[in-house]
Amino acid sequence: MMTPTRRSLMKLGAAAAGLAPASALAAQAPDRRLGYAIVGLGGYADVILPRFAECRHSRVTALVSGSPEKARRYAERYGVPERGLYTYETFDSIRDNPDVDIVYVVLPNGMHHEYTLRAAAAGKHVMCEKPMANTAAEAEEMIAACRAAGRKLMIGYRCHFEAANREAMRIARSGEIGRPRVVTAEHGFTIGDPAQWRLNRALAGGGSLMDIGIYSLQAARYLTGEEPVEVTAVEATDRSDPRFREVEDRINFQLRFPSGALANCVSSYGSNHNRFRVVGDKGWVDAEPATAYSGNRLRRLKDWRTEDHPVPEAPQNQFSAQLDHLSQCVMTGVEPIVAGEEGLRDMRIIKAIYLSAREHRAVSL
Amino acid sequence: MMTPTRRSLMKLGAAAAGLAPASALAAQAPDRRLGYAIVGLGGYADVILPRFAECRHSRVTALVSGSPEKARRYAERYGVPERGLYTYETFDSIRDNPDVDIVYVVLPNGMHHEYTLRAAAAGKHVMCEKPMANTAAEAEEMIAACRAAGRKLMIGYRCHFEAANREAMRIARSGEIGRPRVVTAEHGFTIGDPAQWRLNRALAGGGSLMDIGIYSLQAARYLTGEEPVEVTAVEATDRSDPRFREVEDRINFQLRFPSGALANCVSSYGSNHNRFRVVGDKGWVDAEPATAYSGNRLRRLKDWRTEDHPVPEAPQNQFSAQLDHLSQCVMTGVEPIVAGEEGLRDMRIIKAIYLSAREHRAVSL
Numbered sequence: 001m002m003t004p005t006r007r008s009l010m011k012l013g014a015a016a017a018g019l020a021p022a023s024a025l026a027a028q029a030p031d032r033r034l035g036y037a038i039v040g041l042g043g044y045a046d047v048i049l050p051r052f053a054e055c056r057h058s059r060v061t062a063l064v065s066g067s068p069e070k071a072r073r074y075a076e077r078y079g080v081p082e083r084g085l086y087t088y089e090t091f092d093s094i095r096d097n098p099d100v101d102i103v104y105v106v107l108p109n110g111m112h113h114e115y116t117l118r119a120a121a122a123g124k125h126v127m128c129e130k131p132m133a134n135t136a137a138e139a140e141e142m143i144a145a146c147r148a149a150g151r152k153l154m155i156g157y158r159c160h161f162e163a164a165n166r167e168a169m170r171i172a173r174s175g176e177i178g179r180p181r182v183v184t185a186e187h188g189f190t191i192g193d194p195a196q197w198r199l200n201r202a203l204a205g206g207g208s209l210m211d212i213g214i215y216s217l218q219a220a221r222y223l224t225g226e227e228p229v230e231v232t233a234v235e236a237t238d239r240s241d242p243r244f245r246e247v248e249d250r251i252n253f254q255l256r257f258p259s260g261a262l263a264n265c266v267s268s269y270g271s272n273h274n275r276f277r278v279v280g281d282k283g284w285v286d287a288e289p290a291t292a293y294s295g296n297r298l299r300r301l302k303d304w305r306t307e308d309h310p311v312p313e314a315p316q317n318q319f320s321a322q323l324d325h326l327s328q329c330v331m332t333g334v335e336p337i338v339a340g341e342e343g344l345r346d347m348r349i350i351k352a353i354y355l356s357a358r359e360h361r362a363v364s365l
Numbered sequence: 366m367m368t369p370t371r372r373s374l375m376k377l378g379a380a381a382a383g384l385a386p387a388s389a390l391a392a393q394a395p396d397r398r399l400g401y402a403i404v405g406l407g408g409y410a411d412v413i414l415p416r417f418a419e420c421r422h423s424r425v426t427a428l429v430s431g432s433p434e435k436a437r438r439y440a441e442r443y444g445v446p447e448r449g450l451y452t453y454e455t456f457d458s459i460r461d462n463p464d465v466d467i468v469y470v471v472l473p474n475g476m477h478h479e480y481t482l483r484a485a486a487a488g489k490h491v492m493c494e495k496p497m498a499n500t501a502a503e504a505e506e507m508i509a510a511c512r513a514a515g516r517k518l519m520i521g522y523r524c525h526f527e528a529a530n531r532e533a534m535r536i537a538r539s540g541e542i543g544r545p546r547v548v549t550a551e552h553g554f555t556i557g558d559p560a561q562w563r564l565n566r567a568l569a570g571g572g573s574l575m576d577i578g579i580y581s582l583q584a585a586r587y588l589t590g591e592e593p594v595e596v597t598a599v600e601a602t603d604r605s606d607p608r609f610r611e612v613e614d615r616i617n618f619q620l621r622f623p624s625g626a627l628a629n630c631v632s633s634y635g636s637n638h639n640r641f642r643v644v645g646d647k648g649w650v651d652a653e654p655a656t657a658y659s660g661n662r663l664r665r666l667k668d669w670r671t672e673d674h675p676v677p678e679a680p681q682n683q684f685s686a687q688l689d690h691l692s693q694c695v696m697t698g699v700e701p702i703v704a705g706e707e708g709l710r711d712m713r714i715i716k717a718i719y720l721s722a723r724e725h726r727a728v729s730l
Contacts, residue, residue, distance in 0.1 A: 181601075181615060181633060181635045181636035182551070182553070182615065182617070182631055182633055182635075182636050182638065184549065184551065184629070184631065186547070186549065186629075188547070188644075190646055230599065230725075232597045232598075232599055232619070232725075232727075233597075234595065234597055234619045234621055234627060234727070236546075236621060236625045236626070236627050237625075238625055250546065250547065250625075250627055252547070252619055252627050252629050254597070254599045254617055254619065254629075256599055256601060260601045260602075260603055260615075261601070262599060262601050262615055262617050264549070264551075264617050264619075264629040264630075264631060265629075266547055266549065266629060268546060268547055268644075270546045270547075270646055271546035271547050271644040271645065271646055271649075272644065272648075272649070272666070273547065273644060279553075279633075279636040279637065279638060280636065281555055281635055281636055283637075284636075284637070301637070360595075360597075360726060360727035361725060361726040361727065362597075362599070362725035362726065
């Protein structure tokens with residue numbers, strides 16, 4: 001029963017990955033829960049941890065933190081046993097913990113590479129937050145390490161599991177709005193505290209593009225279902241602003257796709273943006289907010305009228321669906337719809353975006 | 366009384382031109398109507414002609430058409446006397462018609478240059494539709510010809526006279542949304558009949574950028590109140606499409622402004638777009654539709670909520686206000702807020718956009 005499904009999933013390829021039949025996969029997975037270790041108890045761990053309550057195939061069995069006190073506090077709240085608590089120094093002994101199947105790396109970007117390699121060396125599957133790494137070279141090493149260890153690697157692209165985004169993908173690729181001609185995707189927020197890790201080049205790997213602009217890049221790719229062949233970018237950063245001594249503020253970019261579709265993307269640490277629109281030759285679909293943790297809203301242009309478009313009911317929120325997807329992939333042997341290779345594609349495009357902005361020229365991909 | 370007003374208008378310069386106190390100018394103009402000759406009775410003349418009814422300082426006194434039958438029909442409808450009817454052959458004798466103060470060139474782009482020069486030679490002031498000409502070199506000749514003849518030259522940038530656009534300019538430049546950081550401006554429509562003049566390079570001077578993308582360019586400039594210093598552009602045209610044998614379909618572009626503001630602009634003949642948004646570091650204002658003949662709507666982000674923003678009541682519609690503005694300028698000796706120099710600025714930027722797309726590199730301005 002599994003082979004045709006696996007094959008059909010594979011056949012979809014990267015471009016159509018976001019539309020893979022996740023529910024079919026769920027049906028095949030045994031009725032048990034794999035154990036996750038959460039590495040890094042920062043702000044995003046606070047978003048992830050409560051979502052295990054809605055998972056069918058995932059539970060949290062370990063926590064890794066620099067602060068034993070914090071780890072114990074979280075352990076109590078989320079029911080993690082004492083033997084599941086690790087520091088960064090003791091992390092490698094996680095190999096001996098049979099309760100841990102998957103390591104979820106929720107650390108600053110600059111630490112993704114190291115902890116993915118250490119997790120794979122410990123024989124664990126890996127969920128790694130986006131951006132996958134600081135560089136494409138690191139991303140390649142991470143993929144190779146997980147492959148060599150025979151372990152899955154998935155990137156935390158939650159929007160692929162979010163109902164509004166999945167519906168927008170469906171509409172954009174269905175022909176209902178004709179052929180996509182122009183995508184606009186804008187993501188940004190006004191960043192605050194200059195001392196945070198996001199503004200430290202070694203920890204963040206870059207500025208707004210690595211952190212929030214990557215959502216614009218992802219949207220352009222998953223809405224069109226295509227890979228860009230050319231990128232042009234322009235950066236605007238006030239280096240006298242204490243927030244932007246090391247990383248860029250705004251870096252906007254344009255993508256050209258093989259079908260002739262073009263994308264205009266915004267990436268900003270200096271202004272608030274969260275929307276996209278796909279305009280085909282017969283109408284459009286848009287979202288605002290587009291990639292929020294909840295409350296994303298769709299609209300369509302239909303018969304020359306703008307209408308709210310209902311977001312289909314989803315069995316799970318995006319976070320739980322993402323966690324369960326990797327568990328299901330591990331149990332069934334199927335590749336995640338947003339595997340390491342998907343993260344690597346973004347890293348290569350991001351590299352081209354930075355190059356284009358720096359050299360004031362278009363860069364072919 | 367006139368000198369300080371003229372000076373203060375001049376001082377505003379190109380960037381702030383859109384915010385010139387048009388009402389003050391109207392108050393100074395004598396209570397009479399200058400006579401307009403409409404050159405070209407195509408679709409846009411059908412939009413302009415009915416608007417004279419709401420003018421205080423303008424009336425239509427002549428029509429120029431290749432079809433005497435059509436001219437007579439329009440003359441009857443709009444009360445133009447027989448002596449005000451011209452063909453393209455007899456056009457130059459308009460110099461002897463004292464009822465005509467201003468010639469409004471509503472011809473295909475490729476004829477703007479010739480008819481502006483002939484109008485100036487006939488001693489008439491000129492209103493010329495946008496884009497001003499096919500090339501920046503032609504635009505420079507038009508400005509020089511009108512200056513040598515001691516006549517005003519104004520470009521038909523109606524949005525500078527439209528209430529929603531004026532309000533968006535005011536908000537964007539007032540500091541109410543903080544410093545503008547990102548402008549997005551999208552204009553396009555799915556063009557039909559391959560035989561129309563807009564798809565003929567000699568008549569149109571180019572494709573979507575000359576016709577509809579120029580609204581995105583204008584919006585980025587009048588919303589920021591700045592002149593771009595760098596442009597990057599990417600074009601997508603299917604040359605096998607019978608509509609696009611001679612001119613471009615989509616040409617999207619990014620602008621960098623001296624303040625650090627960036628604009629992402631769409632120009633399309635393959636998809637429908639009509640909106641802009643200015644995002645500052647403290648909020649945003651947007652419009653959709655943004656530059657329609659009527660019904661433009663504004664919204665603002667305020668205290669993290671998106672609200673409809675009322676468009677202030679305006680004494681006149683954008684077309685009548687535009688017509689009267691030139692009449693008032695002629696009567697008071699003041700320069701139009703969108704003089705020939707404003708058209709030339711766009712032509713130079715358009716040239717840079719085409720160059721950027723062709724050479725796949727950023728172009729400095």
